[in-house]
Amino acid sequence: MVKTLPFEEPVIQLRDKITELKDFTSNADVDLSTEIQQLEDRLQKLETDIYDNMQPWDRVQVARHPERPTTLDYIREIFTDFIELHGDRSYGDDEAIVGGIAAFNGCPITVIGHQRGKDTKENIRRNFGMPHPEGYRKALRLMKQAEKFNRPIICFIDTKGAYPGKAAEERGQSEAIARNLVEMAGLKVPVISVVIGEGGSGGALALGVANHVHMLENSTYSVISPEGAASILWKDSSLAQQAAEAMKITAPDLKQMGIVDEIIQEAVGGAHRDTKQQAIYMKEALQRSIDTLSKLSKEELVNNRYEKFKSIGEFAE
Amino acid sequence: MIREIFSRNRKNKYATIPSNASKTDVPEGIMTKCPECKHIGLTKDLIKNKKVCPACDHHYKMTAYERVSIFIDEDTFVSMDDHLSTVNPLNFPGYTDKIKSDSEKTGLNEAVLTGTGLVNGRKVVVAIMDAHFRMGSMGSVVGEKITRAVEEATKQEVPFIIFTASGGARMQEGVLSLMQMAKTSVALNRHSERGQLFISILTHPTTGGVSASFASIGDINLAEPKALIGFAGRRVIEQTVREKLPENFQTAEFLLAHGQLDAVVHRSSMKETVSTLVKLHAKGGN
Numbered sequence: 001m002v003k004t005l006p007f008e009e010p011v012i013q014l015r016d017k018i019t020e021l022k023d024f025t026s027n028a029d030v031d032l033s034t035e036i037q038q039l040e041d042r043l044q045k046l047e048t049d050i051y052d053n054m055q056p057w058d059r060v061q062v063a064r065h066p067e068r069p070t071t072l073d074y075i076r077e078i079f080t081d082f083i084e085l086h087g088d089r090s091y092g093d094d095e096a097i098v099g100g101i102a103a104f105n106g107c108p109i110t111v112i113g114h115q116r117g118k119d120t121k122e123n124i125r126r127n128f129g130m131p132h133p134e135g136y137r138k139a140l141r142l143m144k145q146a147e148k149f150n151r152p153i154i155c156f157i158d159t160k161g162a163y164p165g166k167a168a169e170e171r172g173q174s175e176a177i178a179r180n181l182v183e184m185a186g187l188k189v190p191v192i193s194v195v196i197g198e199g200g201s202g203g204a205l206a207l208g209v210a211n212h213v214h215m216l217e218n219s220t221y222s223v224i225s226p227e228g229a230a231s232i233l234w235k236d237s238s239l240a241q242q243a244a245e246a247m248k249i250t251a252p253d254l255k256q257m258g259i260v261d262e263i264i265q266e267a268v269g270g271a272h273r274d275t276k277q278q279a280i281y282m283k284e285a286l287q288r289s290i291d292t293l294s295k296l297s298k299e300e301l302v303n304n305r306y307e308k309f310k311s312i313g314e315f316a317e
Numbered sequence: 318m319i320r321e322i323f324s325r326n327r328k329n330k331y332a333t334i335p336s337n338a339s340k341t342d343v344p345e346g347i348m349t350k351c352p353e354c355k356h357i358g359l360t361k362d363l364i365k366n367k368k369v370c371p372a373c374d375h376h377y378k379m380t381a382y383e384r385v386s387i388f389i390d391e392d393t394f395v396s397m398d399d400h401l402s403t404v405n406p407l408n409f410p411g412y413t414d415k416i417k418s419d420s421e422k423t424g425l426n427e428a429v430l431t432g433t434g435l436v437n438g439r440k441v442v443v444a445i446m447d448a449h450f451r452m453g454s455m456g457s458v459v460g461e462k463i464t465r466a467v468e469e470a471t472k473q474e475v476p477f478i479i480f481t482a483s484g485g486a487r488m489q490e491g492v493l494s495l496m497q498m499a500k501t502s503v504a505l506n507r508h509s510e511r512g513q514l515f516i517s518i519l520t521h522p523t524t525g526g527v528s529a530s531f532a533s534i535g536d537i538n539l540a541e542p543k544a545l546i547g548f549a550g551r552r553v554i555e556q557t558v559r560e561k562l563p564e565n566f567q568t569a570e571f572l573l574a575h576g577q578l579d580a581v582v583h584r585s586s587m588k589e590t591v592s593t594l595v596k597l598h599a600k601g602g603n
């Protein structure tokens with residue numbers, strides 16, 4: 001049973017009622033087909049009303065859904081021959097970021113992504129997808145490796161942010177994030193990043209200096225969580241819902257600001273309702289990006305990334 | 318982090334002492350009391366001492382123009398991009414007014430001053446962040462000014478030198494603020510690819526998104542003594558790990574001990590140190 005979110009309650013209730021009626025008519029000698037048809041029409045309208053008019057806070061809830069597909073889900077559905085590669089060769093292996101080599105429609109690629117856990121036990125092991133410095137350094141190692149062997153790089157962004165821990169500071173998380181930004185800028189292979197859940201702060205951006213940056217329809221990308229923003233701006237973290245609106249963190253917001261190239265459609269009700277369908281949408285978008293970017297020379301790829309990020313910002317002159 | 322710096326600022330703001338002054342008939346502002354050791358001295362002596370407390374060596378915060386006066390050869394600084402101005406991209410209530418008032422207070426268009434100048438006769442492009450302007454936080458204009466300054470250094474084939482002082486991201490510009498980390502990075506990558514020098518000098522405080530971008534990836538990373546440098550805020554970390562952090566956590570000395578800095582350099586010798594580094598990187602030698 002998939003966890004229901006508050007904003008979609010009416011849809012779920014109606015759907016349950018229809019199922020109930022159908023069960024009832026199959027066992028009893030009454031014809032309720034007209035009534036059922038009417039209810040199904042209403043359901044369709046209700047679904048459109050609710051899922052086509054999702055508010056920022058609704059999207060935050062979908063982005064945080066515990067069953068939302070993770071990096072490893074997309075890897076399993078989209079790629080073949082995936083071999084996970086571990087470790088930063090300096091300190092350790094951060095399981096909050098996974099990465100490796102795989103084939104995408106027959107072509108070798110490097111894939112890297114934040115990895116949340118599906119349950120408490122896995123979440124503890126993966127630190128809820130919040131990386132330590134060795135995670136970013138592993139990611140960079142794999143990117144440099146991809147560059148050496150001329151493979152495109154695909155990054156899945158899915159983190160609340162960098163981990164605010166003592167050890168992370170001691171091991172230089174500022175430098176680790178910063179190093180990724182500046183090194184990703186110079187990569188001579190196509191880099192595609194997709195925000196698949198929450199894209200929080202520097203921890204997200206450390207996998208985000210790409211030629212193409214895409215977002216799933218209900219993902220978010222922000223400088224700080226809505227709770228954090230509410231607590232700083234209004235000294236009250238319970239105003240997170242308002243902050244989610246004010247901070248402009250949804251895919252359509254980022255598309256409008258020129259940060260995101262493509263919004264990837266989600267399955268009705270959110271990616272978690274149909275992982276297989278979601279993987280198909282993802283695969284199509286990735287193929288489009290690879291087709292476009294593989295036409296560019298090494299120099300053009302670097303310049304393309306330069307121009308993309310150079311143009312982000314709003315000011316008057 | 319942001320709030321923490323607020324309170325730190327309050328504590329560290331060099332306090333003039335009108336009460337004592339009136340008693341002793343000394344005009345307001347003529348004396349300054351050190352926030353660390355409470356030493357009271359003449360403000361003009363303090364300025365002559367590059368705003369370092371003669372009693373305890375506390376490095377006071379500096380404005381961008383004060384920094385120019387002690388670091389760049391006299392009358393050689395030419396500022397850049399003073400015409401850029403901040404807009405209110407997310408329509409945050411009150412943001413425009415805050416920018417206006419900080420601009421009047423500091424004489425800057427934004428939280429960083431950029432320009433060209435000479436350091437002991439050698440040309441550099443310099444960017445100096447000023448924590449008196451919105452706590453040095455980075456929004457679109459700060460990102461754009463730093464990016465253009467880096468590009469100018471690349472074009473002129475001279476070193477790029479930055480003094481960082483920042484509470485991190487400019488909340489009121491949301492994700493645009495985050496993206497300035499990437500924007501400055503693409504420019505620094507190009508500068509580096511051309512074999513050009515970048516020296517980062519971290520001053521109090523350098524935190525959040527500024528710490529996690531250009532500040533930490535100089536070819537040489539220097540810091541002023543005791544400067545607060547870190548990504549996440551002390552209080553957030555304490556709440557997360559449920560332990561009390563050591564007193565020196567996230568100080569320049571702490572970072573040096575953990576391998577994150579090349580050197581901690583006293584303000585009185587910063588210009589000579591940087592000047593020597595620039596000389597040692599001069600093309601064709603001189």
Ligand SMILES: [Zn+2]
Pocket residue numbers: 351352353354355356370371372373374375
């Ligand atoms: Zn003192």
